[in-house]
Amino acid sequence: MAISERDFQFISDLVRKESAISLEKGKEYLVESRLGPIAVKDGFESIVELVDKLRANTNMLLKRKVVEAMTTNETSFFRDIEPFEMMREEILPELIEQKKNERKLSIWSAAASTGQEIYSLCFLIKEHFPQLLSWDLKLVATDISTETLDKAKNGLYSQIEVNRGLPATMLVKYFTREGTDWQISKEIRDMVEFRELNLIQPWIGMPVFDIIFIRNVLIYFDVDVKKTILANMRKHMYPHSKLFLGAAETTLNIDTSFKRRSYNRGGCYEISSES
Numbered sequence: 023m024a025i026s027e028r029d030f031q032f033i034s035d036l037v038r039k040e041s042a043i044s045l046e047k048g049k050e051y052l053v054e055s056r057l058g059p060i061a062v063k064d065g066f067e068s069i070v071e072l073v074d075k076l077r078a079n080t081n082m083l084l085k086r087k088v089v090e091a092m093t094t095n096e097t098s099f100f101r102d103i104e105p106f107e108m109m110r111e112e113i114l115p116e117l118i119e120q121k122k123n124e125r126k127l128s129i130w131s132a133a134a135s136t137g138q139e140i141y142s143l144c145f146l147i148k149e150h151f152p153q154l155l156s157w158d159l160k161l162v163a164t165d166i167s168t169e170t171l172d173k174a175k176n177g178l179y180s181q182i183e184v185n186r187g188l189p190a191t192m193l194v195k196y197f198t199r200e201g202t203d204w205q206i207s208k209e210i211r212d213m214v215e216f217r218e219l220n221l222i223q224p225w226i227g228m229p230v231f232d233i234i235f236i237r238n239v240l241i242y243f244d245v246d247v248k249k250t251i252l253a254n255m256r257k258h259m260y261p262h263s264k265l266f267l268g269a270a271e272t273t274l275n276i277d278t279s280f281k282r283r284s285y286n287r288g289g290c291y292e293i294s295s296e297s
């Protein structure tokens with residue numbers, strides 16, 4: 023049965039309030055396809071009954087499940103290869119030179135989904151900058167979704183997932199076969215600190231980072247939310263820090279305190295010295 027306008031509006035308001043994800047009219051099919059399986063699994067007769075339960079506001083776990091189900095977790099290893107090439111060819115060599123006395127480097131994958139982004143950075147470091155392993159190296163991956171974070175922590179991926187973007191040499195070197203899946207070695211998993219973090223709530227305990235990847239999440243938010251998140255990001259960046267957005271995202275017309283820095287393979291953002 024198709025979701026009613028009233029129920030769609032309720033879900034849309036709930037998801038916006040809890041995650042800032044904007045579900046415009048026309049996304050009814052998405053709500054139906056994502057909530058249907060939760061309704062079945064949790065023993066509801068229909069999505070209508072599930073929404074009624076949510077309206078009663080008594081089941082926090084159900085609320086969380088529904089919000090998490092409405093997130094899009096699409097990701098892959100070395101997604102849009104350019105940021106990783108920029109990191110390898112220019113950004114990390116530059117930062118390593120700049121911080122060679124301090125020997126401290128921190129990287130944050132915000133909206134990390136199931137972990138492929140942060141693990142790609144781990145592989146990059148292991149392959150090309152092993153000297154960083156003896157530095158005070160902090161790799162943090164956060165997401166609103168506990169389900170995706172659990173998967174990221176386990177580092178267990180299907181054949182299809184490892185076929186997407188991961189060089190075969192890295193599969194052989196850093197994964198072991200687990201039935202039909204592949205698991206990342208404990209050594210790599212232990213390099214990363216995974217934390218639940220909702221970008222629209224206070225970022226308690228988050229330090230300042232040298233490099234931040236916040237890719238393919240701002241697209242789901244309204245302009246005011248993007249502005250607030252980018253302004254908060256600045257508080258977690260040094261003047262030399264680099265910020266990576268998704269290929270379809272920009273700070274242009276949203277936050278003038280950032281300037282784009284170009285590299286051979288593309289660009290990322292820095293805090294503008296004029297801000």
Ligand SMILES: C[S@@+](CC[C@H](N)C(=O)[O-])C[C@H]1O[C@@H](n2cnc3c(N)ncnc32)[C@H](O)[C@@H]1O
Binds near residue numbers: 101133167236
């Ligand atoms: C499309 S994935 C992007 C994954 C990865 N950054 C990439 O580019 O491949 C978007 C992620 O943003 C997360 N997300 C959505 N709203 C969020 C919020 N308010 N706070 C933190 N993470 C959020 C989702 O759970 C999802 O894992």
